Amino acid sequence: MSVISHAVGTPLDRLDGPDKVKGAAVYAAEHPVDRPAYLYPLQATIAVGRVIALDTAAAGAEPDVLAVLTHRNAPRLASAHDAELAVLQSDEVAYRGQIIGGVIAETPETARHAAHLVRVTYAERAHDVALRPDRDDLYKPLNAAFFCRGGGELMDGSPADSAVGDVDAALAAAEVRLDATYTTPINHHNPMEPHTAVALWSDDELTVYCSTQGVTLSRDLLATVFGLDPRRVRVVCPHVGGAFGSKVYCHSYAVLAAMAAQIVHRPVKFALTRRQMFSLVGYRPATVQRIRLGADPGGRLTAIAHDVVVQTAKAKGYAEQVAVCTRCMYAAPHRRTTHRLAPLDLPVPTIMRAPGQAQGMFALESAMDEMAIACGLDPVEFRIRNEPGVDPETGRPFSSRHLVDCLRDGARRFGWDRRGPVSRARREGAWLVGTGVSASTHPSPRFAGNTTTIRAGPDGRHTVLIAAADLGTGTWTALTQIAADALGVTVDEVELRIGDTALPPASPAGGSAGIDSWGTSVVETAGRLRALIDSHHGGVVPPQGLEVTSDMPDNPDAAHYAMHSFGAQFAEVRVHADTGEVRVPRLLGVFDAGRVINPKTARSQLLGGMTMGLSMALHEQGVVDPRFGHVVNGDLAEYHIASHADVGSVEAYWVEAEDPHTNPMGSKGIGEVGIVGTAAAIANAVHHATGIRVRDLPITLDKLLRQPVVEE
Amino acid sequence: MEITLRVDGQERRLVVDTRTSLLDALRERLGITSPKKGCDHGQCGACTVLLGGRRALSCLALAVAYEDAEIVTAAGLAEGGDLHPMQRSFIDHDALQCGYCTPGQIVSAVGMLAEAEAGWPSAVSADPDADEVVLDDAEIAERMSGNLCRCGAYVNIRPAIAEVARR
Numbered sequence A: 001m002s003v004i005s006h007a008v009g010t011p012l013d014r015l016d017g018p019d020k021v022k023g024a025a026v027y028a029a030e031h032p033v034d035r036p037a038y039l040y041p042l043q044a045t046i047a048v049g050r051v052i053a054l055d056t057a058a059a060g061a062e063p064d065v066l067a068v069l070t071h072r073n074a075p076r077l078a079s080a081h082d083a084e085l086a087v088l089q090s091d092e093v094a095y096r097g098q099i100i101g102g103v104i105a106e107t108p109e110t111a112r113h114a115a116h117l118v119r120v121t122y123a124e125r126a127h128d129v130a131l132r133p134d135r136d137d138l139y140k141p142l143n144a145a146f147f148c149r150g151g152g153e154l155m156d157g158s159p160a161d162s163a164v165g166d167v168d169a170a171l172a173a174a175e176v177r178l179d180a181t182y183t184t185p186i187n188h189h190n191p192m193e194p195h196t197a198v199a200l201w202s203d204d205e206l207t208v209y210c211s212t213q214g215v216t217l218s219r220d221l222l223a224t225v226f227g228l229d230p231r232r233v234r235v236v237c238p239h240v241g242g243a244f245g246s247k248v249y250c251h252s253y254a255v256l257a258a259m260a261a262q263i264v265h266r267p268v269k270f271a272l273t274r275r276q277m278f279s280l281v282g283y284r285p286a287t288v289q290r291i292r293l294g295a296d297p298g299g300r301l302t303a304i305a306h307d308v309v310v311q312t313a314k315a316k317g318y319a320e321q322v323a324v325c326t327r328c329m330y331a332a333p334h335r336r337t338t339h340r341l342a343p344l345d346l347p348v349p350t351i352m353r354a355p356g357q358a359q360g361m362f363a364l365e366s367a368m369d370e371m372a373i374a375c376g377l378d379p380v381e382f383r384i385r386n387e388p389g390v391d392p393e394t395g396r397p398f399s400s401r402h403l404v405d406c407l408r409d410g411a412r413r414f415g416w417d418r419r420g421p422v423s424r425a426r427r428e429g430a431w432l433v434g435t436g437v438s439a440s441t442h443p444s445p446r447f448a449g450n451t452t453t454i455r456a457g458p459d460g461r462h463t464v465l466i467a468a469a470d471l472g473t474g475t476w477t478a479l480t481q482i483a484a485d486a487l488g489v490t491v492d493e494v495e496l497r498i499g500d501t502a503l504p505p506a507s508p509a510g511g512s513a514g515i516d517s518w519g520t521s522v523v524e525t526a527g528r529l530r531a532l533i534d535s536h537h538g539g540v541v542p543p544q545g546l547e548v549t550s551d552m553p554d555n556p557d558a559a560h561y562a563m564h565s566f567g568a569q570f571a572e573v574r575v576h577a578d579t580g581e582v583r584v585p586r587l588l589g590v591f592d593a594g595r596v597i598n599p600k601t602a603r604s605q606l607l608g609g610m611t612m613g614l615s616m617a618l619h620e621q622g623v624v625d626p627r628f629g630h631v632v633n634g635d636l637a638e639y640h641i642a643s644h645a646d647v648g649s650v651e652a653y654w655v656e657a658e659d660p661h662t663n664p665m666g667s668k669g670i671g672e673v674g675i676v677g678t679a680a681a682i683a684n685a686v687h688h689a690t691g692i693r694v695r696d697l698p699i700t701l702d703k704l705l706r707q708p709v710v711e712e
Numbered sequence B: 001m002e003i004t005l006r007v008d009g010q011e012r013r014l015v016v017d018t019r020t021s022l023l024d025a026l027r028e029r030l031g032i033t034s035p036k037k038g039c040d041h042g043q044c045g046a047c048t049v050l051l052g053g054r055r056a057l058s059c060l061a062l063a064v065a066y067e068d069a070e071i072v073t074a075a076g077l078a079e080g081g082d083l084h085p086m087q088r089s090f091i092d093h094d095a096l097q098c099g100y101c102t103p104g105q106i107v108s109a110v111g112m113l114a115e116a117e118a119g120w121p122s123a124v125s126a127d128p129d130a131d132e133v134v135l136d137d138a139e140i141a142e143r144m145s146g147n148l149c150r151c152g153a154y155v156n157i158r159p160a161i162a163e164v165a166r167r
């Protein structure tokens, strides 16, 4: 069925706005609980080895300390299958910063002080944290789908390798060739709200107020670990203070908080410090990517190869889908992608906004710029010339693909035609000025596991229940709009409830699938409710009200179409000729994201993605010290994220184009596509400004100064 | 120790540790969670409150030192339930996403406008001795850079502030 639009498509103000501007929206740490105790963790100070002795006497003797938890006295978990969640189940240390215990006390100050009194002795083993493509222990991922819970070879379920035709022969025969290696560092999500769990038990039932992108998934993981019926676990999270992937999978801290609450028989609050987040909540893994392109003299690609080495953790073989973007982007008869994992003694990586796509498209879109130059073509024209008619590796049609429109419309809005082809040609005072372009893409799937209940009252009011999440994505507002249209009522007549496992289950907010999945579930249920009112109640809600619950239907089109969002991003940069300082006065993106549910919140999502892309391009790098095996710049003063003064003008537009196949709303994902390609657009603009090609993120000034500067 | 804090016009008695930050006193002892904890190190601005009318990072302040100070949080800016013009403007411009940095941004913006009104220059002011500060986008960006927003709402936050500044 399709939805008649009244609310969908209107730029409704955020419904949670009034609470948030006052600071009244309740985040995980802020749920009032009775007499909470506070936990401060003990973290390993070696990279690999065993804990052989623990002296907790001084800590335990501090007044107001309630318990010191270590692997010696921790409750045995029902399942230690998942290495990431098997907290305190052995004396083994797999990475520096791993949780090896915790102190629980009456106040946060006491817990923290006492934690520093615990003396730990280790038997240390040699560690290895160096990501090199020539390591002899690289391996092809296996069963890594969905956080290594089985299925496909990569996190997103797709195969590690793909091949069409004969790439090597095509490359050898190509008249224009490119062979370049691009590298991206560790990135950390750093949502402003630190990860927090407040856990309490009553009669063998566990409640956790937890900062999570998916209460249902967190509940299921906790239930498995503690051996509980999922109905005896409740996870609550109405508001998330940013997440970006770091709050999808439940991490060790939530398990530790629940264990602690079990031991002290009281609610326990565990809010991570910013520094602890650098080792305990995952991160975007570093990559080394070799791209080879071959083209004919007319600028048509004949071969594309994208070979990836991406790091993972020895503790758990998380496998990111870095080259998967290359499988759908450009036409070429001969093509290959591969992924190999480098197992390091580092914490377990996780998904971070556009996992794989963000790094993969930096490499591919930088290479496309280099190749356009090699072919003597404008980079926009070069991309258009290689636009595929169907998904190049599967042969399936795209459910919708308006990348060329995005490139053309973006070029027009940006003033791309004013750009000269020669690099290092424009100088304003001390600043070298350049512009660059990149394409963007992200899959637009729908996730299973969604159920909605809708209660209609005789007064025309409807309550819509689904355990969805709002991470700042605008779910409270957009899902209400979808429900209003599907029910044929106004937004004011809909009361949405999300973020609680007491509600019907929902898939997590991730993979750009949130609104598309939950919205489909809401539309389906609303349709059934309206049909029931018509068929059995003469078109009128009975006085006692009516309730309908329904699962989300499968999408029969999913097997027949390739479903992706697309976009084109344009950047203007200024590079200081003497200092190498890079500024980005202007970013402009045009996106193909299907039907836009709420233009106001959607634009914010895209702007936010582009801003994070700018940050990725210029600032962000988790620096690992090979001697100790930890990220040394573990705070917001040393791990730079873009601030107000780093961000100039950012504009986001979209082509008006409903997708006929993705879902009943006609929408596609918008949460991640905004960050994809931004770094390449900026790197390409830096090249245009300076003549220097930076293939290694972030683009810091040392990389621009190290190059010999030839005044032209 | 037992102290009295004046928060959003109300006097509250509470017991704190000498190590307790003003932020933890508000959040953990008094349940006043409008100021947020983002870093606890003075690096993000989420905990910004007005102390005697000036913006301050409550994570870097020790509670025991603020016995007599007038503390205002974002919740206190909304007088009698009516949103402050800055809060209204943030909603109009969609200058927030997750909302976690938002109370700090708003309090900081209100404090910043008072600083500009008083003629305080910033690092990007062309003439540090000028009597009047013209709050263009660069001035607002510079003066607000102590407030990080990981959702990347900056390009909506600055117009929201500029609109209030123009009034």
Ligand code: FES
Binding pocket: B036, B037, B038, B039, B040, B041, B042, B043, B044, B045, B046, B047, B048, B057, B058, B059, B060
């Ligand atoms: S919490 Fe105070 S500045 Fe970050």
Ligand code: FES
Binding pocket: A192, A241, A242, A472, B095, B096, B097, B098, B099, B100, B101, B102, B148, B149, B150, B151, B152, B153
């Ligand atoms: S709105 Fe999320 S950090 Fe600013």
